[in-house]
Amino acid sequence: MRIGVVFPQTEIGARVEDVRAYALRVEELGFAHVLAYDHVLGADPEVHAPWAGPYNLYTTFHEPFVTFGYLAAITSLELVTGVIILPQRQTALVAKQAAEVDLLTNGSFRLGVGLGWNAVEYDALGKTFTNRGARMDEQIVLLRRLWTEASVTHDGTFETVTGAGLAPLPKQQPIPIWIGAQSNRAYQRVGRLADGWFPQVTPGPKLDEARAVVAEAAQAAGRDPDALGMEGRVSWSDAGVEKLVEQVGRWRDAGATHVSVNTMNAGLGPVGGHLDALETVADALQPFRTT
Numbered sequence: 001m002r003i004g005v006v007f008p009q010t011e012i013g014a015r016v017e018d019v020r021a022y023a024l025r026v027e028e029l030g031f032a033h034v035l036a037y038d039h040v041l042g043a044d045p046e047v048h049a050p051w052a053g054p055y056n057l058y059t060t061f062h063e064p065f066v067t068f069g070y071l072a073a074i075t076s077l078e079l080v081t082g083v084i085i086l087p088q089r090q091t092a093l094v095a096k097q098a099a100e101v102d103l104l105t106n107g108s109f110r111l112g113v114g115l116g117w118n119a120v121e122y123d124a125l126g127k128t129f130t131n132r133g134a135r136m137d138e139q140i141v142l143l144r145r146l147w148t149e150a151s152v153t154h155d156g157t158f159e160t161v162t163g164a165g166l167a168p169l170p171k172q173q174p175i176p177i178w179i180g181a182q183s184n185r186a187y188q189r190v191g192r193l194a195d196g197w198f199p200q201v202t203p204g205p206k207l208d209e210a211r212a213v214v215a216e217a218a219q220a221a222g223r224d225p226d227a228l229g230m231e232g233r234v235s236w237s238d239a240g241v242e243k244l245v246e247q248v249g250r251w252r253d254a255g256a257t258h259v260s261v262n263t264m265n266a267g268l269g270p271v272g273g274h275l276d277a278l279e280t281v282a283d284a285l286q287p288f289r290t291t
Contacts, residue, residue, distance in 0.1 A: 001252055001288050004033030004080065006233065006262040008274050009061050018271040019067070023075050025275045029282040030289070033078035034071065035112070035231075035260045036064040038085055043120040053118060065097040072104035079109050082198055082231075082260070083180040085116035087132035088125045091139045091159055095146040099170040107171035112198060113140070114180035133185060134158070140193045144174040178229065184213055191217025196229025196257070202247075203232070203254040211255075231258035236266045236277045241284050248288055259288070 005026050012018055026034060039061045045051035055061075068079045079101060086094065094111075102109040115132050116122070122129040135158045142159050145152050147170050154161040179190045182200035190197040191214040201207050215225035232251035234244050244261070251259050261281060263274040 001248075001256055001290060002032040002078075002258045003248070003285050003289050004035055004078070004258065004260045005031050005278060006082070006260050006264065007034050007036040007062075007067075008264045008268075008271070009037050010055070010059050010264055011268070011274070012062075012271050013060065016070075019062070019070070020074060022271050022275065023071050023077065026278065027075045027077050029278055030286075031077070031261075031278070031282070032289070033080050033110075033258070033260070035080040035082040036067065037061065038064050038081060038083060039118070039121065040085075040088070041121045041124050043118065048120060055118075065101055068101045068109070069104060072101065076105075076108065079105055080178075080231075080260075081110070081112045083112040083114035083178075085118075085121070086113040086139050087115060087135045088122045088127045091142050092146065092161065092164075094139075095143050096166055098143070098175055099147060099166050099168070102170035102172055102175050103168060109172070110176045110178055110196070111143075112178040112180060114198075115186070131158075133189070137189065137193065140177055143177065147172075147174040176229075178231070181210070181214075187213035188217040190214045190228070191219075191223070191225065192221045194228060196231065198231050198233070203250040207254055229257040230255060231260060232256045233260050233262055235262040235264075236268070236281070238266075241281050244281055245284050248285060252288055261285075 039055060042055055042057035042059050045056045064081045071079060098111050115136060119129040138156050138158050142154050146166055151163055151165045152161050153163055176195040178196040178198060179194040180198040181187050181190050187210050199207055199210055201210060218225035234247040236244060248259055263277050268274050268277055
């Protein structure tokens with residue numbers, strides 16, 4: 001498996017020195033990639049009470065594409081969005097931003113996409129929340145065309161492009177698209193459209209059920225389900241490195257091609273605490289790593 005880390009969006013803070021130190025040390029420790037979550041805006045819980053979302057307007061989020069432009073200049077890590085909330089963004093602009101990151105990383109980029117859950121954010125970005133699944137299906141098809149064709153004309157249900165294209169095109173044609181999934185409809189979308197996926201369940205019966213839905217949808221679309229990548233996520237906790245290693249082993253046994261180590265929400269404080277935890281697990285995870 002390729003083992004990476006989850007960029008600690010909510011805890012790394014705003015200092016560029018900390019972002020730089022984090023990325024450089026992650027690479028030194030031998031991790032393969034950095035995966036970043038995405039939120040453009042946070043909701044004010046007083047205005048939107050009762051607010052039950054995991055994030056609000058006080059939760060920090062670095063914008064992934066801009067951050068990746070910076071990281072591409074200082075590391076050779078694979079950069080992964082996990083996930084960009086695609087239907088709340090303009091498709092052509094996402095295509096352009098992703099193509100630029102792909103060029104800057106010399107083709108070491110995966111575009112993870114998902115639907116999101118925050119209607120407040122959708123409203124602020126001028127996008128409809130209720131039809132986001134159908135729109136993302138069309139967006140994925142259009143993204144691949146924009147990355148591989150010099151001139152694109154697309155007259156779809158939600159998207160229109162007339163004789164236009166990106167220049168320069170990305171190094172990867174097309175850039176791999178991975179989907180975050182936690183419902184049957186999302187699993188079907190993975191099988192039909194994705195290059196890989198981020199399950200939101202842990203190894204066990206629920207993952208087995210999800211993989212069966214993905215495989216059935218892939219086969220119905222004339223695709224090989226065994227060609228799809230799968231990235232699991234494990235979290236640092238007080239249980240220590242032994243528990244984390246056991247969880248990575250379960251993902252390996254479940255057929256994961258990638259795993260990310262998440263250090264957020266573990267009470268690690270500033271960036272140094274996150275790096276200390278990653279240093280602790282780096283050697284322990286060596287037997288699981290492939291290049």
